[in-house]
Amino acid sequence: MYVIGIDIGTTNVKVCLFQLPDFELVDLYRFSTPTKWDNNDSKFEMEKIWNGVKKGLHFLSNKIDNPSELKSISIASAAQSIVLLDEQDQIIEPTITWFDPRSKSEAELINNIVGQQSLYAITGIVSHSNHSLTKLLWIKNKFPERYAKLKKWTCLSGFLAFKLSGKYATDVSLASRTLLLDLSSQKWSTEMIEYFDLNTQTFPQLVESGASLSVISKTIASEIGLNPSINIAIAGHDHMAGSICTNLAVDNELLNSTGTTEGLLLLKNKPFLNSKFQEYAISNGLYVKDNLFSLYGSMPTAGHSLNWFTKNFLASFAELVELSNTIYQDYQKNSKELIKNLLLFIPHLRGSGPPYRDSSSRGLLYGLQDNTDNKSMLFAVLAGLCFELRTLKDAYTEFTDQPIRSMKVIGPATLNPLWLQLKADILNCEILSYKTDEAVARGAGILAAIKQGYIDKLPVNSYDRYLPSQENKNLFNEYYQQIYMPLSKIKREFDLIKFSDS
Template identity: 70%
Template structure:
């Protein structure tokens, strides 16, 4: 028996074929996420994404003797981006990327009309240009003719599920990232629909993550070489789907999902909709399993910071790996010297995330001297990412009064021992690294297999353990309070000044 997990990511789209019961990865079909740019504005090319998905399914269907053994296709995706369709199910462009900042004024409009505290009490998230509602309002304002043709919209994974099955839906985890879901009822907010004069019939049906919403369309089954009895499900928010492979515990553990962005996920039995969480821009959400709630915060430029460094300072990814491995070996021998010469890197290349969320925030690299080398900058980038993560972890602990002893890591960071050890030393907790290839696709596949009774329980993947050095933590803690935090506060004043000029 086999299952397919699809991950519609910001940078890449991945289709993975897994064999049950151990979810052995049989084959991966991968392509860069088609995206078009106009200066800072960016849009996903959904027709090309769909064609790539179809090609991937065809390729995977040829990897086993009997494609009928592929029982389900489960789709996870980056959050917030929505796809608009007309009465003929044709895409109404633009499909604005989640990180595109063009709807900043609409985000402020939401605050002005509803109120900052009220919108948080309803949706559990802070109004921001990332969210689906602000994208929808921007399109209505700037492409009124396109908007008048709107008959339905859904999230990225919902769009792929729609193309596969004909059913028009989104799952609970992605619905809770739109800025349109009422967290108290788990339904679309009538209040917000009325406030912004939206058409409720255009909204997707909200479904349970991982459950079968329909079967693969007959005509499409023939085209891609799969059985029409293959079920289709929406695994939901990519970071949430990826967490499934770790069997994340409620309250006690954090998931650190790494990729282009980097997120911290804490599972709770209740939502937290008060002003303290709002002021720290911590996002509430609905989890993909067990009717749990999520607290989630993300850094817009984690892996992106590493890519930025590689693109500008190195010749290849192989050089990045060699430099990181060399730094790790030296760090193990003499970490104190590294910490004493640490540069300050604040990784706000695409703005900042919580607890001080600001789309105008800029990055900074402080402390460069004539003897500074590329390797010094790389080490400081890894450390800077960890300090940003500490800010978020500290906010979780302060707000929930819940100490965190363990962080479970998935994604590209699991391939970098230096980054993992720095996480342990700077955040002062054990780090469990799940070096699982294609964690989001696998988590989505496991979730669907569980919800559809192909398996009885989720078997937790193996992990590597990194423990903090108390001596290193004390040095980093002193540095954090003496250098990183004061410089961050000063920088925020410059960011605020700059934003008033725009």
């Protein structure tokens, strides 16, 4: 028996074939996420994404001897971006990328009309240019003639599900990232719809994450070469889907999902809609299973910082891996010397995330000398990512009054022992590294298999454990308190002056 999990990521799209019951990765089809840039503006090229996914499905269909053994296709995607369609189901451009800041003024407008506290009480999130409503309003304001043709919209994974099944929907985890869902009722907010004069007929149906939306359309099944009885499902928010691979527990475990961005996910039995969480821009949401709520914060750059460093200072990714391994060996032998000479790196290459969210924030590398080399800079980049993550973890533990027992890591960071040990030492937390092939796509497949009755329990996943060193923890804590946080505070004040729109 087989399932296919699809991961529509910011950088890459992965179409993956897994075999049950262990969800072993049989094969995958990967391609760079088609994205078009115009100066700082960016948009996803959805028809190219759809065509790439079709090629991937066709490729994987040839890996199965008996087509009836493929039971489900489940789709997870990056949150916030939405696809608009007209009456002929043609895409209304642009499909603005989630990280594109062009809708900043719409985000401010939402705050002014609804009020920050009222907005957070309804949706559980703080208005930001990342969110779907701001993209929708931007198109409404800038291209009213295009907006007038709008008949339906949905999230990225919902768009692919629509193309595969003809049913137009979104799952609850992605809906809770739009700024349009009433978190308490778990329905589209009538207040938000009335505030912005939106047409409810254009809204997608809300469906359960991973549950069967429909079987694949006969036309598409015939075109791709698939069995027409395959179930199509929306697995939802990519980081949430990926967490399924770790069997994340409620309250005292964090998921650290790494990729282009880096997310920190905490599961709770209730939302936290008070002013402290609002002040620090921590997002509430709906989880993909067990009727749980999520607390989620995302750093706009994680893997992106490493890509930036590789592109500008190294010859290849292979050199990055080699250099990381060399530093790891040095760190095991003499960590004190490395920490003593640590440069300060604040990874705001695409602005900052919570708890001090600011899309205008800029990155900072401090402490350069004439003998600074690539090794020192890479160590600073990895440490800086961990310090940034600590600020978010500290906010979670302080405001929920709940100690964190362990942090479960998925994604590219699991292949970098130095990064993992730095997470343990800087965050003072047990790190469980799940070296899971294609965690998001795999989680999407597992979620669908559970919800659709093909398995009755999660598969067992192995992990590597990293524990904090008492000496390193103390040294990093001193650095964090005396250097990182004071300079971060100064930089936040400087950002407001130098980089304000005024």
